[in-house]
Amino acid sequence: MLSSCLYHNLFSAKALYFIMKKLSRNERLAVILKLLNMHKELSNQKISTLLAVTAKTVRCDLVQLEKDGLVKRVHGGVSQSEGVDIKKYSLDAMLAELLDRSILNDSMALDSNQGRLIKMKHNVFVLGSFNVDIVANLARFPQPGETLHSSSSSIGAGGKGANQAYAAAKNGANVSFMTKIGTDQFSQFARQHLSSTGIDNTIILESSTSPTGTALIYVSEQAGENMIAVNEGANMTLTDDEIHSAKQHIINAQLFLTQLETNFDAIKLAMSIAKDNGAKVILNPAPYHQRTLELLPLVDMITPNETEASLMTGIEVTDLDSAKQAAIAIHALGVTSVVITRGSDGVLLYENDQFTLIEVLKSAVVDTTGAGDAFNGALVAELARGSTLHQAAKYANAYASLAVERLGAANMPDGSLVAARLNA
Structure with missing residues (x-):
């Protein structure tokens, strides 16, 4: 399972979906690099599902990362380039920052009766x-x-x-x-x-x-x-x-x-x-x-x-x-x-x-x-x-x-x- 402990210890699946939808392009690139550090190789489909973006967006992101020498694109997926210092791309710090921005509190409300997150209109x-x-x-x-x-x-x-x-x-x-x-x-x-x-x-x-x-x-x-x-x-x-x-x-x-x-x-x-x-x-x-x-x-x-x-x-x-x-x-x-x-x-x-x-x-x-x-x-x-x-x-x-x-x-x-x- 991709990062299941990390993600589900912090958020429900629906909460995570809304957070990923809020990521800027630079934040998505950091997420991809962090995941590659943990799993070495990922499919484009898995990245698309996890980040809640289209396959086209994933391809554009991977092209940019490959251009920067950070990844190697393979058929249907991507692997991490050798020698990449992943420490500066901290997913845990990023998720904490997203919480500090009050994305969950400001964009969603928890319905205590239904036990689910509801998207609010701002x-x-x-x-x-x-x-x-x-x-x-x-x-x-x-x-x-x-x-x-x-x-x-x-x-x-x-x-x-x-x-x-x-x-x-x-x-x-x-x-x-x-x-x-x-x-x-x-x-x-x-x-x-x-x-x-x-x-x-x-x-x-x-x-x-x-x-x-x-x-x-x-x-x-x-x-x-x-x-x-x-x-x-x-x-x-x-x-x-x-x-x-x-x-x-x-x-x-x-x-x-x-x-x-x-x-x-x-x-x-x-x-x-x-x-x-x-x-x-x-x-x-x-x-x-x-x-x-x-x-x-x-x-x-x-x-x-x-x-x-x-x-x-x-x-x-x-x-x-x-x-x-x-x-x-x-x-x-x-x-x-x-x-x-x-x-x-x-x-x-x-x-x-x-x-x-x-x-x-x-x-x-x-x-x-x-x-x-x-x-x-x-x-x-x-x-x-x-x-x-x-x-x-x-x-x-x-x-x-x-x-x-x-x-x-x-x-x-x-x-x-x-x-x-x-x-x-």
């Missing part, structure tokens, strides 16, 4: 962009006309939609993510990244005329701040017909989250579908769009930063008092809950005519790129779990404080780390 639909981030790290930002030498550069995954969906998935939400990319040198990169995130369902559309979106990012090593220029590319070609094709996924969601890096009219249509079918609609109005106010009748909760709140209201947000004035003004436009993220000054909540201030948590800031995305993804995951706005924003604030300690917008931390940060 569905989040995220509509948004996928961009390729081209990042240059500099000692400081250049002045106009100035050329500076970059200490390092990189190409990574990004886009507000993809980042927020990834963050929500890392915090235990059942996520469907819809995006649009080009048919270019970056399209396969996009697919590979999204397949490794743990997002439950990705709806990837392709444009034959526009490139995959890109973001050019300067990161100041001195301040840890960033400057970003985005070319939305295929993100802006999303059509009404494509939105209607995903209607059933939108209808099934409890919460609908979007930003403004995709085609505005398509965003508005998707928000209308979500609103009409009882989903709570959350808008992160970034980057600011001149038609943003058109969307507010469809919005239940909005999460601007200080700049976006200023542009929405005409009130220059420079301190707590002006942030409160802006929050009241946004609420007067029809939005029930207002969440203004204020960077190093924390987060301001306005709901039920009451203000709540959440103070920033201490962190070793490395890169603020994607901090807002981390906040929004964690926020929606907690709301889906049933938390109050205050509880969810406090959690999301802590999660964002972990995200800024990492390089790269899409380098999202595990939700299991939040408790320690909150208790520090």
Whole structure:
């Protein structure tokens, strides 16, 4: 029996099935290597059954492991390559980590009368962009006309939609993510990244005329701040017909989250579908769009930063008092809950005519790129779990404080780390 003692000592068969369905691609690869260390050779069918994935997924995983020199593929199966150090691939540690993320507690409930696990609905639909981030790290930002030498550069995954969906998935939400990319040198990169995130369902559309979106990012090593220029590319070609094709996924969601890096009219249509079918609609109005106010009748909760709140209201947000004035003004436009993220000054909540201030948590800031995305993804995951706005924003604030300690917008931390940060 494959690992029967290990697995069944920890979980029931059904619990294990749901855990395996939650594994990201990298986690699946670690599981396969650990099993090969114990059994030396496995059939593709056995791996498919154990990991609760298709035979095609298994083949793709094994191709990657063989490419990395970790396994040898044989007819109908696979064996471990000689000399592979398996100690760093600890299945026991991985399963413990999955429990720490509360996958069992948050995604399932134990029916004590029936003695079985029941899948619970914490569905989040995220509509948004996928961009390729081209990042240059500099000692400081250049002045106009100035050329500076970059200490390092990189190409990574990004886009507000993809980042927020990834963050929500890392915090235990059942996520469907819809995006649009080009048919270019970056399209396969996009697919590979999204397949490794743990997002439950990705709806990837392709444009034959526009490139995959890109973001050019300067990161100041001195301040840890960033400057970003985005070319939305295929993100802006999303059509009404494509939105209607995903209607059933939108209808099934409890919460609908979007930003403004995709085609505005398509965003508005998707928000209308979500609103009409009882989903709570959350808008992160970034980057600011001149038609943003058109969307507010469809919005239940909005999460601007200080700049976006200023542009929405005409009130220059420079301190707590002006942030409160802006929050009241946004609420007067029809939005029930207002969440203004204020960077190093924390987060301001306005709901039920009451203000709540959440103070920033201490962190070793490395890169603020994607901090807002981390906040929004964690926020929606907690709301889906049933938390109050205050509880969810406090959690999301802590999660964002972990995200800024990492390089790269899409380098999202595990939700299991939040408790320690909150208790520090």
